[in-house]
Amino acid sequence: MSEVPPLRLSTFLPFRLSVLSNAISQRIAELYDREFGLSIWQWRVMAVTADTPGISATEIGQRTQMDKVAVSRAVAGLIEMGYLERRPSEDDARRANLYLTPAGAEVYKLIVPLAKAEEARLVAALSEAEQAELTRLMIKLAQTASPDRDLW
Template sequence: MNHDAGDKLRLDNFLPYRLSVLSNAVSRKIADMYEREFDISIWQWRILAVLGESEGITSTEVAARTLMDKPAVSRATASLIDRGLVTRTSDTADRRKSALGLSTAGREVYNAVIPRALAYEQELLAALSPEDAEALHSLLTRLAQIASPERDLWDRRED
């Protein structure tokens, strides 16, 4: 879609706006479930999800993987530690660093949310043909490379 300098911005056709609104709508629907059932916010879930895949990383690494700002990660992590869902272990070599991990209770929440999250993903993908779903993943990866050329926004490894 090429635009002339004199074109007016129409949000309903503006790709960044559409992606943002769609992302918020998709996130909000699943966030309602884990807020209602587990009393965790979207920010807390993102941290639990990252730690569920990568135990022992720092809050700086969590911020980098989620694109959350450091203060938001810090607040959400502190609340998860207070609730006993996340553990923090100081690095013996560098006291300024600490590794985060899921506690037993945090792992239980993570394991309970995963099947619901995957079911929601399947519900979304059911509206697409397999070819359209693969094309969507490919297009999202391509747009991510343009939006963030300095680093991958997500890992496309297949398990």
């Protein structure tokens, strides 16, 4: 039997993408954690809820690839902070719809410019052609990784 070559994480694409994603998320997270006391997971739940008012926790998990426990903790924390509210669905008694409260909407409005500024800082390192190529490659990888449904 032949020897299996070692896995070099520094050249393994899934590892590299994960580390890069974590590094980028952490930079932005420092901004909203310091200013607003929000975790990465709480901010993601807020952002998705602002984008899709009335979304369920299950749908948030599907959209963000967050596990159920992380979504549940983030939702509970945001409700406790007064930033999120759960309302029963009129269509399905088993489902609860999530909405930002007025206080949550205000915090969201304060964080969005910070997040967009960080995004602009990151993409400024790339030319317009590189930005377009990165978008094209990300879509291609997303379609390969998840052929049955769009990731975003």
